[in-house]
Amino acid sequence: MGGLVPKPAELRLRDDLEKYYWRNVWRRMLKDWRLYLMILPLLLIFLFWRYFPLYELIAAFKLDDPTRTVLNRDFVGFQHFNSLMFGVDAAGFWQAFRNTFLLSFYGLLFGFPIPIIIALFFSEIRSNGYRSVLQVATYLPRFVSTVVITTLCQMLLSGGSSFAEPGILAQVFARLGMIPEDAAYTGMLYLPQYFRAIFNVSGIWETAGYSSIIYFAAIIGISPSSYEAARIDGASKMAQIRHVVLPSILSTITIMLILNIGTLLTIGYEKVLLLYNSYTYSTANVVSTYVFQRAGIQAGAATNQSLASAADMINAVTSMLLVIGANMISRRASDTSLY
């Protein structure tokens, strides 16, 4: 087809450039060898510790047999996936999948807007000194380790050793009538109905201040004349926010939303592992902790590799589809896309 109609000069020029580009490619690579030497360690790190593990995923399609290498095991097709999705392990797996989704969904629903509101509030603080005091205080929890945060949750909500008395926050909640008295004495972390709230509220407490930085930077970038124009038109504060602020930070919001949706199913298993216990499995067990239990990783060797890998794979593929989907929708709708 392309041969029948002569190409316009512009396209021909591009073809020539393309040809020229590839003809000299080795010579130019050789000239820039230092650049390739610089990037080599980084590529090797990712190859060894991010890409080589992908090869172990073959185990998901093979018979579980730790005495042989992954490649030498007998092929069983989708047997493990079947067992997880429809077979004997379905109950446990779908519960974990549902918990993963609900935990992250609530996290997104409440955790996503709050930093934007905080950033709006920060832009209202006139005194630079007072604002930096507030910033130092609200960013701080983000820099404290997961272990310290979960330990604090344990101590403040459930009391510590031997549960002689409820934690201070549980006492306050009981006094305010937010939880029944006996729940405070059992320890809030030992009751499944509170797990999602504890996980997400502590998550917001931890990251909301810090996550507001990026929106705050976008808001202070808005020129004061836009506000002035809106005020002359008689816009109230709410109208200013809707018609001046939100449109200006929309692309930032979109990018952060895509990033957040991408991590929807890969919620911090570290934090779940540190917070949950056998009493709260029904709401707290997520796919990664389910994998962790089934594989018996804690014992030092993974025993149920195939099944666990299959569960991991379902999770990973779903979350990849979520990122790509979110990215596509956002590209269609607003011309903002991350990848």
Added chain:
Amino acid sequence: MKRLDASEVIFRAFAYTLLTIFALFCLYPFVYAISAAISGRVAYYSGDVVLFPVDVQFDAFREIVLTKRFWISYANTLHVTFYGTIWALGTSVLGAYALSKKRLVFRRGFNFFLVFTLWFNAGLVPQFLNYRATQNIFESFFNITDDKWLVVFAMGMAAFNVILLRNAFEAVPYEIEEAAVVDGATEFQLLTRVYIPMSKAAIATVGLFFGISRWNGYFWARTMIRNRNEWPLQVYIRDTLEAIMQREIPVDTTYAQNSLIYAMIVCAIIPIIIIYPYIQKYFAKGVNVGGVKE
């Protein structure tokens, strides 16, 4: 001073009040932890400690500070944080510099190679088997039996941080590079004399990200480090918490058992509280997510 209309005044009042309350909420657990660590046993168990310490004692702190394993784990964490940050930041800066160059052939391919790891990761079991294999290789080929080096080299690399650095390097005007090349700068000099000084904020931020994630890392350290004497602080804290939770309450101490845990928490966050105000000012400048595009 411009005149504000009523809705603006109300909004500002809201902003001041709610932010102040939120900031107090953020600080309260830490203040309470300090108070609980230094309050007396009787006062603690009778519920008198709410905000300020009652019956001040320092025996809980003394008990923690005199534990040898606490300091061993502290040293391990410092080791992992120091070498781990240098390793991760060094390789990231070099790689991000190369990636920021338009003349790098296969640039898009390399970018995709890194970004793909943000979308898809293999999961716990494959990663575990991979680290276990790495341990074996370290042991048999390099004679490294100290699992701290596994944590330093193999863990905590983040494609996102590389992209932040690449964006910062791309923002350096090309004319400056040209001028330096005319003056006879080599590739390496370009990086160390031009690009690094001009991207200090981004490098400080990414370095802080790496450092914090090393300091705070728990799960893989717990899973992969076989020798208890090589455990970092976070693993030690969790282990001690679990031990204390199961312990009978001794009645002859001046402090409550929980005060031991609070004292340990306070010791663990002191370094972060000391360093963090100095680096805090870089955050807003250094983070530019404006496009992770390949």
